[in-house]
Amino acid sequence: MKKHKTENGDQQWFDNQIGKAVKRFDDVHEPSVPELHAFEQLVHEHKREVKRKLWKELMLFWLAACFIFGFMMWIVDRNWVWFAVFQSAIAAGGIVFAGMTFGKRVGREWNR
Amino acid sequence: MTLLQLFFATIKKVFYTNERNKKFNRLSYNINNMKGAFTLVQDETILIKQAIRGDSRALSELLRQHYSFLYQYVLKVTMNKARAEDVTQETMLKAIEKISTFQGKAKFSTWLITIASRLVVDRIRRNEREKQWLQEEQSLRAMRYDTLQRMNEWPEALQALGELHSDIRIPVLLKYYYGYAQEEISTMLDIPVGTVKSRLHNGLKQLRKELTEHEEA
Numbered sequence: 001m002k003k004h005k006t007e008n009g010d011q012q013w014f015d016n017q018i019g020k021a022v023k024r025f026d027d028v029h030e031p032s033v034p035e036l037h038a039f040e041q042l043v044h045e046h047k048r049e050v051k052r053k054l055w056k057e058l059m060l061f062w063l064a065a066c067f068i069f070g071f072m073m074w075i076v077d078r079n080w081v082w083f084a085v086f087q088s089a090i091a092a093g094g095i096v097f098a099g100m101t102f103g104k105r106v107g108r109e110w111n112r
Numbered sequence: 113m114t115l116l117q118l119f120f121a122t123i124k125k126v127f128y129t130n131e132r133n134k135k136f137n138r139l140s141y142n143i144n145n146m147k148g149a150f151t152l153v154q155d156e157t158i159l160i161k162q163a164i165r166g167d168s169r170a171l172s173e174l175l176r177q178h179y180s181f182l183y184q185y186v187l188k189v190t191m192n193k194a195r196a197e198d199v200t201q202e203t204m205l206k207a208i209e210k211i212s213t214f215q216g217k218a219k220f221s222t223w224l225i226t227i228a229s230r231l232v233v234d235r236i237r238r239n240e241r242e243k244q245w246l247q248e249e250q251s252l253r254a255m256r257y258d259t260l261q262r263m264n265e266w267p268e269a270l271q272a273l274g275e276l277h278s279d280i281r282i283p284v285l286l287k288y289y290y291g292y293a294q295e296e297i298s299t300m301l302d303i304p305v306g307t308v309k310s311r312l313h314n315g316l317k318q319l320r321k322e323l324t325e326h327e328e329a
Contacts, residue, residue, distance in 0.1 A: 010316055017323055021269035022188065022289055028262040030185045039172035039179075046208045047168065067170035 113189055160220055163211050172222060175204050182224050188289075189232055189282055191260065191274045199235070203228040222292075226300040229282055233301065236278055248278075272322035277313055283308050284315040311319035 068090075075083045156177075162170035182203060187196040206227050214223055239247070252274045252276070256266045275279060282301065286292045287308075298305040 012290060013320075014284075014316070018269045018273060018319065019289060021267040021274065022285075023260060024267075025188070025270055026184045028259065029184060031180055031185055033176060033179045036176055037173060039176045040169060042204065043168045043172045043208055044177070046205050050209055065176060 140218060148239070157216075160214070160216060164214060166212075171208065175207065178221055178224055179204075181221055182228060184287075185225050185290075186228050186232070188273075188285055189229070189278060190251070191248070191255045193255070195235075199228055199231050202231055204229070218296075221299070222296075225286075225290075229286075229301055232278060232282065246287060269319075274320050275322065276318060280311050280315040280318070284319070285310045287312055287318075 072083065072086065075086060116202070120266065139270045150298060156174070159174050163174055164226065179200070183196060183200045186199045186203070187193065190199065203224060203327050211225075214220075218226075252271075256271070259270070260266050273284075283297050286297045286300065287294065294305055294308045298308045301308070
Protein backbone atom coordinates (compact mmCIF):
# COMPACT_ATOMS: atom_id res chain seq x y z
CA MET A 1 0.00 0.00 0.00
CA LYS A 2 2.82 2.35 1.02
CA LYS A 3 4.80 1.38 -2.07
CA HIS A 4 1.76 2.07 -4.25
CA LYS A 5 1.39 5.48 -2.61
CA THR A 6 5.06 6.29 -3.24
CA GLU A 7 4.72 5.28 -6.89
CA ASN A 8 1.68 7.54 -7.29
CA GLY A 9 3.57 10.35 -5.59
CA ASP A 10 6.52 9.89 -7.94
CA GLN A 11 4.20 9.93 -10.93
CA GLN A 12 2.47 13.07 -9.71
CA TRP A 13 5.81 14.78 -9.06
CA PHE A 14 7.03 13.87 -12.55
CA ASP A 15 3.80 15.11 -14.18
CA ASN A 16 4.01 18.45 -12.38
CA GLN A 17 7.74 19.11 -12.61
CA ILE A 18 8.85 17.42 -15.84
CA GLY A 19 5.84 16.14 -17.80
CA LYS A 20 4.51 19.53 -18.89
CA ALA A 21 7.92 20.69 -20.16
CA VAL A 22 8.42 17.41 -22.03
CA LYS A 23 4.96 17.74 -23.61
CA ARG A 24 5.84 21.24 -24.84
CA PHE A 25 9.18 19.95 -26.11
CA ASP A 26 7.26 17.28 -28.08
CA ASP A 27 4.92 19.89 -29.51
CA VAL A 28 7.66 22.20 -30.77
CA HIS A 29 9.66 19.32 -32.25
CA GLU A 30 6.80 17.80 -34.25
CA PRO A 31 8.47 16.57 -37.45
CA SER A 32 7.02 17.02 -40.91
CA VAL A 33 5.88 13.57 -41.96
CA PRO A 34 6.99 12.56 -45.48
CA GLU A 35 4.37 11.56 -48.07
CA LEU A 36 3.16 7.97 -48.25
CA HIS A 37 5.03 7.29 -51.49
CA ALA A 38 8.35 8.05 -49.73
CA PHE A 39 7.58 5.32 -47.19
CA GLU A 40 6.47 2.98 -49.96
CA GLN A 41 9.77 3.54 -51.75
CA LEU A 42 11.71 2.91 -48.53
CA VAL A 43 9.81 -0.32 -47.85
CA HIS A 44 10.13 -1.51 -51.46
CA GLU A 45 13.86 -0.79 -51.69
CA HIS A 46 14.68 -2.30 -48.32
CA LYS A 47 12.69 -5.46 -49.04
CA ARG A 48 14.58 -5.82 -52.34
CA GLU A 49 17.89 -5.26 -50.53
CA VAL A 50 17.03 -7.89 -47.88
CA LYS A 51 16.02 -10.39 -50.59
CA ARG A 52 19.26 -9.76 -52.49
CA LYS A 53 21.30 -10.26 -49.31
CA LEU A 54 19.43 -13.48 -48.57
CA TRP A 55 20.14 -14.91 -52.03
CA LYS A 56 23.80 -13.92 -51.73
CA GLU A 57 24.08 -15.68 -48.37
CA LEU A 58 22.31 -18.74 -49.76
CA MET A 59 24.71 -18.91 -52.69
CA LEU A 60 27.71 -18.62 -50.35
CA PHE A 61 26.24 -21.35 -48.16
CA TRP A 62 25.84 -23.75 -51.11
CA LEU A 63 29.31 -22.97 -52.41
CA ALA A 64 30.86 -23.60 -48.99
CA ALA A 65 28.78 -26.76 -48.56
CA CYS A 66 29.89 -28.09 -51.97
CA PHE A 67 33.53 -27.31 -51.20
CA ILE A 68 33.43 -28.99 -47.76
CA PHE A 69 31.55 -32.02 -49.12
CA GLY A 70 34.03 -32.42 -51.99
CA PHE A 71 36.96 -32.08 -49.62
CA MET A 72 35.50 -34.67 -47.24
CA MET A 73 34.88 -37.12 -50.06
CA TRP A 74 38.48 -36.68 -51.14
CA ILE A 75 39.70 -37.32 -47.54
CA VAL A 76 37.50 -40.43 -47.20
CA ASP A 77 39.04 -41.73 -50.37
CA ARG A 78 42.56 -41.13 -49.03
CA ASN A 79 42.60 -41.69 -45.26
CA TRP A 80 39.81 -42.74 -42.81
CA VAL A 81 41.62 -41.46 -39.70
CA TRP A 82 42.02 -37.95 -41.05
CA PHE A 83 38.37 -38.01 -42.06
CA ALA A 84 37.35 -38.79 -38.44
CA VAL A 85 39.67 -36.05 -37.11
CA PHE A 86 38.22 -33.43 -39.48
CA GLN A 87 34.65 -34.50 -38.76
CA SER A 88 35.18 -34.17 -34.98
CA ALA A 89 36.90 -30.80 -35.33
CA ILE A 90 34.13 -29.40 -37.55
CA ALA A 91 31.38 -30.77 -35.24
CA ALA A 92 33.04 -29.19 -32.17
CA GLY A 93 33.49 -25.87 -34.00
CA GLY A 94 29.86 -25.94 -35.14
CA ILE A 95 28.57 -26.57 -31.62
CA VAL A 96 30.65 -23.72 -30.17
CA PHE A 97 29.58 -21.33 -32.95
CA ALA A 98 25.88 -22.26 -32.63
CA GLY A 99 26.06 -21.89 -28.85
CA MET A 100 27.62 -18.42 -29.09
CA THR A 101 25.25 -17.21 -31.79
CA PHE A 102 22.14 -18.57 -30.07
CA GLY A 103 23.27 -17.18 -26.71
CA LYS A 104 23.67 -13.73 -28.21
CA ARG A 105 20.40 -13.77 -30.11
CA VAL A 106 18.13 -14.86 -27.26
CA GLY A 107 17.67 -11.29 -26.09
CA ARG A 108 17.48 -9.89 -29.61
CA GLU A 109 14.02 -11.17 -30.46
CA TRP A 110 11.68 -8.44 -31.58
CA ASN A 111 8.55 -10.42 -32.03
CA ARG A 112 6.18 -9.14 -29.38
CA MET B 113 -51.78 27.77 -9.66
CA THR B 114 -50.65 31.34 -9.56
CA LEU B 115 -48.95 33.12 -12.42
CA LEU B 116 -45.66 33.10 -10.53
CA GLN B 117 -45.79 29.32 -9.99
CA LEU B 118 -46.53 28.82 -13.68
CA PHE B 119 -43.54 30.99 -14.58
CA PHE B 120 -41.17 28.96 -12.32
CA ALA B 121 -42.56 25.67 -13.66
CA THR B 122 -41.85 26.80 -17.24
CA ILE B 123 -38.27 27.91 -16.33
CA LYS B 124 -37.65 24.56 -14.61
CA LYS B 125 -38.94 22.64 -17.61
CA VAL B 126 -36.75 24.62 -20.03
CA PHE B 127 -33.73 24.17 -17.74
CA TYR B 128 -34.21 20.40 -17.44
CA THR B 129 -34.74 20.05 -21.19
CA ASN B 130 -31.48 21.96 -21.81
CA GLU B 131 -29.63 19.84 -19.26
CA ARG B 132 -31.01 16.66 -20.82
CA ASN B 133 -29.99 17.87 -24.28
CA LYS B 134 -26.51 18.75 -23.02
CA LYS B 135 -26.16 15.31 -21.43
CA PHE B 136 -27.40 13.69 -24.59
CA ASN B 137 -24.97 15.74 -26.71
CA ARG B 138 -22.10 14.85 -24.38
CA LEU B 139 -23.08 11.20 -24.55
CA SER B 140 -23.26 11.18 -28.34
CA TYR B 141 -19.93 13.07 -28.48
CA ASN B 142 -18.34 10.40 -26.25
CA ILE B 143 -19.88 7.61 -28.29
CA ASN B 144 -18.60 9.23 -31.49
CA ASN B 145 -15.15 9.61 -29.94
CA MET B 146 -15.18 5.97 -28.86
CA LYS B 147 -16.36 4.96 -32.31
CA GLY B 148 -13.50 7.00 -33.84
CA ALA B 149 -10.92 5.42 -31.54
CA PHE B 150 -12.36 1.97 -32.18
CA THR B 151 -12.26 2.53 -35.94
CA LEU B 152 -8.62 3.68 -35.66
CA VAL B 153 -7.67 0.58 -33.64
CA GLN B 154 -9.59 -1.62 -36.05
CA ASP B 155 -7.86 0.06 -39.03
CA GLU B 156 -4.48 -0.47 -37.40
CA THR B 157 -5.23 -4.13 -36.69
CA ILE B 158 -6.19 -4.67 -40.32
CA LEU B 159 -3.07 -2.85 -41.53
CA ILE B 160 -0.86 -4.93 -39.22
CA LYS B 161 -2.40 -8.18 -40.50
CA GLN B 162 -1.87 -7.09 -44.10
CA ALA B 163 1.69 -5.93 -43.39
CA ILE B 164 2.58 -9.27 -41.77
CA ARG B 165 1.23 -11.04 -44.85
CA GLY B 166 3.72 -9.00 -46.93
CA ASP B 167 1.62 -6.04 -48.11
CA SER B 168 4.15 -3.24 -48.63
CA ARG B 169 1.50 -0.52 -48.88
CA ALA B 170 -0.03 -1.47 -45.50
CA LEU B 171 3.42 -1.49 -43.90
CA SER B 172 4.22 1.92 -45.43
CA GLU B 173 0.96 3.34 -44.07
CA LEU B 174 1.70 1.93 -40.60
CA LEU B 175 5.19 3.44 -40.62
CA ARG B 176 3.83 6.79 -41.80
CA GLN B 177 1.23 6.84 -39.02
CA HIS B 178 3.86 6.17 -36.35
CA TYR B 179 6.66 8.32 -37.78
CA SER B 180 6.03 11.39 -35.58
CA PHE B 181 5.58 9.35 -32.42
CA LEU B 182 8.76 7.39 -33.07
CA TYR B 183 10.86 10.44 -33.97
CA GLN B 184 9.68 12.38 -30.90
CA TYR B 185 10.50 9.43 -28.64
CA VAL B 186 13.98 8.98 -30.08
CA LEU B 187 14.64 12.72 -29.93
CA LYS B 188 13.85 12.78 -26.20
CA VAL B 189 16.00 9.72 -25.60
CA THR B 190 19.03 10.94 -27.57
CA MET B 191 18.58 14.74 -27.23
CA ASN B 192 20.29 14.94 -30.61
CA LYS B 193 18.45 15.75 -33.84
CA ALA B 194 20.84 14.08 -36.28
CA ARG B 195 21.07 10.93 -34.18
CA ALA B 196 17.29 10.89 -33.71
CA GLU B 197 16.80 10.96 -37.49
CA ASP B 198 19.35 8.15 -37.96
CA VAL B 199 17.84 5.94 -35.26
CA THR B 200 14.30 6.57 -36.53
CA GLN B 201 15.30 5.45 -40.01
CA GLU B 202 17.26 2.47 -38.67
CA THR B 203 14.24 1.47 -36.58
CA MET B 204 11.98 1.57 -39.61
CA LEU B 205 14.41 -0.56 -41.62
CA LYS B 206 14.52 -3.08 -38.76
CA ALA B 207 10.73 -3.06 -38.62
CA ILE B 208 10.54 -3.78 -42.38
CA GLU B 209 12.90 -6.74 -41.92
CA LYS B 210 11.16 -8.14 -38.83
CA ILE B 211 7.49 -7.39 -39.51
CA SER B 212 6.76 -11.07 -40.24
CA THR B 213 7.84 -11.95 -36.67
CA PHE B 214 5.53 -9.35 -35.05
CA GLN B 215 2.92 -11.28 -33.07
CA GLY B 216 0.70 -8.37 -32.07
CA LYS B 217 0.90 -9.09 -28.32
CA ALA B 218 1.99 -5.50 -27.76
CA LYS B 219 0.87 -2.38 -29.63
CA PHE B 220 2.72 -1.56 -32.87
CA SER B 221 4.01 1.68 -31.31
CA THR B 222 5.39 -0.30 -28.33
CA TRP B 223 7.14 -2.67 -30.74
CA LEU B 224 8.71 0.27 -32.56
CA ILE B 225 9.98 1.96 -29.42
CA THR B 226 11.36 -1.37 -28.20
CA ILE B 227 13.44 -1.62 -31.38
CA ALA B 228 14.47 2.04 -31.14
CA SER B 229 15.46 1.78 -27.47
CA ARG B 230 17.64 -1.24 -28.13
CA LEU B 231 19.29 0.47 -31.09
CA VAL B 232 20.07 3.50 -28.91
CA VAL B 233 21.49 1.27 -26.16
CA ASP B 234 23.61 -0.61 -28.73
CA ARG B 235 24.97 2.71 -30.03
CA ILE B 236 25.86 3.81 -26.50
CA ARG B 237 27.70 0.55 -25.87
CA ARG B 238 29.62 0.89 -29.13
CA ASN B 239 30.86 4.38 -28.28
CA GLU B 240 33.67 4.94 -25.84
CA ARG B 241 32.47 6.23 -22.49
CA GLU B 242 34.55 9.40 -22.49
CA LYS B 243 33.75 10.25 -26.09
CA GLN B 244 30.09 9.54 -25.36
CA TRP B 245 30.01 12.04 -22.48
CA LEU B 246 31.58 14.74 -24.65
CA GLN B 247 29.15 14.06 -27.49
CA GLU B 248 26.15 14.16 -25.12
CA GLU B 249 27.29 17.50 -23.73
CA GLN B 250 27.64 18.96 -27.22
CA SER B 251 24.33 17.59 -28.48
CA LEU B 252 22.48 18.82 -25.38
CA ARG B 253 23.87 22.30 -25.98
CA ALA B 254 22.74 22.18 -29.61
CA MET B 255 19.30 20.90 -28.58
CA ARG B 256 19.01 23.71 -26.04
CA TYR B 257 19.81 26.30 -28.69
CA ASP B 258 17.30 24.79 -31.13
CA THR B 259 14.53 24.53 -28.52
CA LEU B 260 15.21 28.06 -27.29
CA GLN B 261 14.53 29.34 -30.78
CA ARG B 262 11.27 27.43 -31.06
CA MET B 263 9.94 27.70 -27.50
CA ASN B 264 11.62 30.95 -26.40
CA GLU B 265 12.77 29.15 -23.27
CA TRP B 266 14.71 26.11 -22.09
CA PRO B 267 12.95 24.81 -18.98
CA GLU B 268 15.12 23.59 -16.14
CA ALA B 269 13.15 20.33 -16.26
CA LEU B 270 14.47 19.62 -19.77
CA GLN B 271 18.03 20.50 -18.74
CA ALA B 272 17.75 18.08 -15.81
CA LEU B 273 16.28 15.37 -18.05
CA GLY B 274 18.97 15.95 -20.68
CA GLU B 275 21.70 15.59 -18.09
CA LEU B 276 20.56 12.08 -17.17
CA HIS B 277 22.56 9.33 -18.84
CA SER B 278 20.59 7.70 -21.68
CA ASP B 279 20.58 4.35 -19.80
CA ILE B 280 18.57 6.08 -17.05
CA ARG B 281 16.61 8.54 -19.20
CA ILE B 282 15.02 5.75 -21.28
CA PRO B 283 13.29 3.90 -18.38
CA VAL B 284 12.31 7.21 -16.73
CA LEU B 285 10.57 8.41 -19.90
CA LEU B 286 8.98 5.03 -20.59
CA LYS B 287 7.60 4.78 -17.05
CA TYR B 288 6.56 8.30 -16.16
CA TYR B 289 5.89 9.90 -19.55
CA TYR B 290 4.59 6.96 -21.61
CA GLY B 291 3.06 5.05 -18.68
CA TYR B 292 4.62 1.60 -19.19
CA ALA B 293 4.84 -0.80 -16.24
CA GLN B 294 8.24 -1.79 -14.85
CA GLU B 295 7.81 -5.36 -16.13
CA GLU B 296 7.06 -4.08 -19.63
CA ILE B 297 10.13 -1.82 -19.57
CA SER B 298 12.21 -4.77 -18.42
CA THR B 299 11.06 -6.79 -21.45
CA MET B 300 11.42 -3.86 -23.81
CA LEU B 301 14.99 -3.08 -22.79
CA ASP B 302 15.95 -6.70 -22.11
CA ILE B 303 17.16 -5.98 -18.57
CA PRO B 304 16.04 -7.41 -15.18
CA VAL B 305 13.12 -5.75 -13.35
CA GLY B 306 15.47 -4.97 -10.45
CA THR B 307 17.69 -2.95 -12.78
CA VAL B 308 14.66 -1.03 -14.07
CA LYS B 309 13.62 -0.24 -10.48
CA SER B 310 17.05 0.98 -9.49
CA ARG B 311 17.41 3.10 -12.65
CA LEU B 312 14.00 4.67 -12.04
CA HIS B 313 14.91 5.36 -8.43
CA ASN B 314 18.28 6.88 -9.32
CA GLY B 315 16.78 8.85 -12.20
CA LEU B 316 14.08 10.49 -10.11
CA LYS B 317 16.56 11.14 -7.30
CA GLN B 318 18.90 12.90 -9.72
CA LEU B 319 16.05 14.89 -11.30
CA ARG B 320 14.80 16.02 -7.87
CA LYS B 321 18.31 17.01 -6.84
CA GLU B 322 18.90 19.03 -10.03
CA LEU B 323 15.58 20.84 -9.76
CA THR B 324 15.95 21.56 -6.04
CA GLU B 325 19.45 22.94 -6.59
CA HIS B 326 18.07 25.17 -9.32
CA GLU B 327 15.24 26.43 -7.11
CA GLU B 328 17.65 27.18 -4.26
CA ALA B 329 19.98 29.05 -6.63
